[in-house]
Amino acid sequence: MSILTSMYNGASGLTAHSQGLSVIGDNIANVNTVGFKASRSTFHDVLGMAIYSGSQAPGQVGLGVRFGGIDQVFTQGPLSATGRATDVALEGGGFFVVSGRFNGVEGQFYTRSGQFRVDADGYLVDPNGLQVIGYAADATGRIGSSLGPLMVAGQTLPARASTQVKVFAALDSRATPPPAWNVNQADQTSNFSTSLPVYDSLGNAHTVRIYFRNTGINGTWEWHAVVDGGSLQGGVPGTPVDVAHGTLVFSNTGALSRVTTAANTFHFRGAVPGQVVAFDFGDAMADGGTGMRGSTARAQDFAMVQLDQDGYAAGTFSQVSIASDGVLTASFSNGQRRPIGRLAIASFHAPSGLRREGGTLWSATRESGEPLIGTAGTGSRGEVVAGALEQSNVDMAEQFVQMIALQRGFQASSRIIQTSDENYVTLVQLKR
Secondary structure, rough: OOOOHHHHHHHHHHHHHHHHHHHHHHHHOOOEEEEEEEEEEEEEEEEEEOOOOOOEEEEEEEEEEEEEEEEEEEOOEEEEEOOOOOOOEEEOOOOOOOEEEOOOEEEEEOOOOOEEOOOOOOOEOOOOOOEEEEEEOOOOOOEEEEEEEEEEEOOOOEEEEOOOEEEEEEEEEOOOOOOOOOOOOOOOOOOOOEEEEEEEOOEEEEEEEEEEEEEOOEEEEEEEEEEEEHHHHOOOOOOEEEEEEEEEOOOOOOOEEEEEEEEEOOOEEOOOOOEOOEOOOOOHHHHHHOOOOEEEEEOOEEEEEEEEEOOEOOOEEEEEEEEEEEEEEEEOOOEEEEEEEEEEEEEOOOHHHOOOEOOOEEEOOOHHHOOOOOOOOOOOOOEEEEEEEEEEOOHHHHHHHHHHHHHHHHHHHHHHHHHHHHHHHHHHHOOO
16 A cells, blocks of 8 residues: 555545535534534545455555545424414424525425514515415314415404204292283393393394293293394384293203293394304203202392303404414404414435425435425324424534544544655655
């Protein structure tokens, strides 16, 4: 083996170790880059020639080292809480899916950086302006199976007309039966009352007052739902109108045994006519027919146990929240909440084969395999952590130890070149 060959061996060491130091430098530079994944260098020896010595087996002499490549390390990075609703992290495997134009290339990319925000058009986007891909929900909140950009802001929630009123009352059986019911003297001809808003098809709220009247006959009570005539088609403002009524029959234990409804149709002014509202006073057949789930009539002070209805006014988008399964839920100005989509999560058979595109983005290659897109918490895909970000998985201590080792390797390789050069000079001087 010649002196010149040993110099080339040393030169190969300089090249390989300098490239390794570049990888270390890239890792350390990105120690605070959200979603960054560290890389590591691989080195391969170079076989040069076989040396024969008599009858002994030939020895093999290498020609130095070459830089083998760079492996990406997709270990979990630490999570850091941010408190921002649109910041999300993945705890476990998988990648968020984004789409758009990046560095002149149009396509689909994958990222671990969940620094999402809402753009001017209402879409959820990443720091590069690429749209976040997921499964959109329909008007009822049912999440579909088609992939596409997730629109978050700019949505409105249409009004919903009330179809059911739940009135669970604790009536006082000791109450004295009042005079016959008179809607114009409702307070004097009833024992108890309560009120709640009922919404029409336009989202207008109308106050409905419900009166209870003890008939004094076999535990039977009347109920009446009254509204102001000004809210009804052809009604006179200031005039009470009995729009719904019926009876409640209680057993001798005070349990609800039967409910009747004689009328429950509303014709609100300017809205869809014939709005039917069901009044629920409790299920007489629930709990094995005991009638204890709902209204009761006992020797007790009057109280409302439950009072609710299912309508609401129109609302505009106010904020969004993201659950661990990746479901996005929008809150609206009318107090309602509704699912609007679900984040898509991609997994790969060989994530180390992904190609880095910059901007904490990766793209699929033949080596990585095609993306397997699904939802968080399924397959090998991790859970979504809202209000948090995954930090870089670079271990500073490990990087500095590797940097020292590479530095010493570089120094030793340079020493080989220096020593070979000195021997070369000695060899040339033999002629003198």
